[in-house]
Amino acid sequence: MGINIVFVGSRPSQKVNQLVISSIGDASFLNPILSQDSASSEINSFVFNGLIKYDRDLQGFVGVLAESWKVEKGSEPVITFYLRKGVLWHDGKEFTAEDVKFTYDKIMDEKTNTVRRSDYELVKTAEVLDPYTFRVTYKQPFSPGLATWGMGIIPKHLLEKEDINTTPFNRRPIGTGPFRFIEWVSDEKIVVEANPKYFEGRPNLDRIIYRIIPEPSLSEMELLTQGVDYYSVFPHQLRRMKEVPFLKMYSQPTLSYTYIGYNLKNPLFQDKRVRQALTYATNREEIVQYVLYGLGTVATGPFPNHLWYANPKVKPIPYDPQKARQLLAEAGWKDTNGDGILNKDGKPFLFRLITNSGNEIRKDVGVLVQRQLREVGIDVKFELYEWSVFLKNFINVKAFDACILGWGLSPDPDDYQIWHSSQIEKGFNFVSYKNPEADLLWEEGRREYDVEKRKQIYWRIHELMAEDQPYTFLYVPLGNSALQRKFYLMEKDQTGRESLRDIKMEKAGLEYDLTKWFVPKGILLEK
């Protein structure tokens, strides 16, 4: 012990330009067509490239492996991608349109265990025109289709003869991305290194170490001892971390929201006024204040408030218990027997609210909502179930009254699978929401390519859903990250002069300019 204390006192300082990221979970597949978890997706974004990617405002696209592309609209739209020439895989072989075709074919192969196949169900044909031209034809207009070509492309020459589900490639990937894979020690770390031949130029960071630390409070300890540079902090950690001088905190609304979903098959929730009343009676400001420590905004509908397709004219329903009581009375709910609980036709207003265990935030939300609804005379039984029990016995079979859940969304507004009435039977519309006008709009939205027109469509959907309240949309949480202050963005102009800028949060995330991150030497030596 004695020797160790002397030793840790003389801790050496860092000399490599590296970034250490902390993650709660280990990755599963370092193969973009198989991965589903966030850890794998993050590493895959370092190692692989898609044909295109979202721009920094999450509205349009910029080319990555595709230099440009052309969309021909019509009843069977065609997208032609013109690929970048001279891009090399990390093993030195050149990337071509054959690799794109191979990636697509592997996704569509039924033997491949991937959920990504659903994204391409409307593709009619995918063809290689020449080594640098790739063409996709759709069965019908499908505007969200373009974004799916942001999928990471995998190398044909290495995977052609392999069983994609079990190949060792998934453990030591070869991509075209800015960083190349070095090593993966299970449940410990994944290391990637700058790709010197990256087509946009070598990244400034020498390497990225992805550390797996399953306990969030311990990641905080590591951040304080500078064993970790970058980490997504929980709301309760943010305030105390703000006071640490060498850390910089970033916040931004996430592409997700938390809601209370009402089972519309249950007669209790079939009256729109009842659902509106439930939202009026829910003090969402209080939830954001006390559960999220103020780090979130009240949701107004099915879209995160900060993106182009959210209708700025839809204002959140205010907390107004008086109005809630009035709406409930209009719907026939009154406290006739004086026990403090509303009743109608001799039955009390009572329902079970369920959520999954293990999520402290949802648990706190449930307890608050239970109390808030009791104030207007609604009796809520709040119950928690283990995640897979929760899905199998309640959500998938629609055997629930109301549930607290959240959606994580993609930047495209097409939430057809969640809201269209065709998705009640087997899809994700488990609350059984059905509104003929909204149905038509969801269909129209995915057929329309023009951003302005799509915006009008989704703005209208937003209005309709704010009126219908199939969910009580609770909040859009802020995503918060802590980064050591020593990191900057470094860019070189034509004369080779280096300039440093602060790292800025973009709508597309803090890591949008990751390849330019840099630790200036002077600061580096300070330890």
Added chain:
Amino acid sequence: MASFILRRLAQMFVTLVGISIISWVIITLAPGGPIGLTLDPKASPKVIEQMMKNYDLDKPIYQQYFLWLKKLFTGKLYSFKDGRPVMQKISERIWNTLLLNLVATLIIFSLAIPLGVFSAKRQYSFLDNLGTFGAYLGVSAPSFWLAYLLILGTVLLFGYPVLGMRSFVTEDFTTTEIVLDRIWHLMLPSIIMAIHGIASLSRYTRSSMLEVIRQDYIRTAKAKGVSEETVYYKHGLRNALLPTITIFGFMIPGLIGGSIIMETVFAWPGIGQLAYQAILARDYPVLMTLNTIAAVLTLVGNFIADILYGIADPRIRYE
């Protein structure tokens, strides 16, 4: 003896098959499954169905059991979670868990037994009472709580990383420094894991020692004028340690089994963490294999304990 061993081996085999069938049934009947655990609105029901088929999850339970056996013995058993061979996943972690548990066990035995003997020698003295108090504290304090306190304390005191098996910036470390770094990372978790063991084993040793030193042969030895050291450590301790053979038998599965809580708290990449993640992901192949390994080790541990009894205690005979 030989026929006893053969009979026991046959019994163990039957028990093992029974255990594996029961755990298969329990695991597969537990709600939820490996597919569709994420509410991913982009995944269509058709694709989910196809994936169930690819994993043989559409077959009846008994068929799935035989498929698992077949894949286990042909080396074609792959994890649902990351498509890697199950045996490879287990073997890359087993040494980490073994190392941690061996060190913890070493600490337990080397501290608990002297402590127990000491307490027995001076029964009801101030130090014995202090030991009793400490033992109660050690048994009742939740180890994860102690772990958090210790981590917090060391981080605030030394400002040096404690989690995982090693530090991460080790480029300019010398070999000695790397070894010291590994020892430092091993120290905290093994101490925390040993606390409970020290507390209970020292009590165990104390009471069994107290029983032994009241025996006639100890009095005889003392009366003969044998030195105190020899009386306690040669004649006393040897007899007092017989019950620890049982504990040793129990410890064998524990050595490999790993501790879910400690490995999670200290980010130690071992078997315990693997099992926990497999449960959450309903990774049947990994879960079943780990269960079977645990069952085999428990059976082997009992078996070895039985044999050791025969060797250590001449009064025990096997028919």
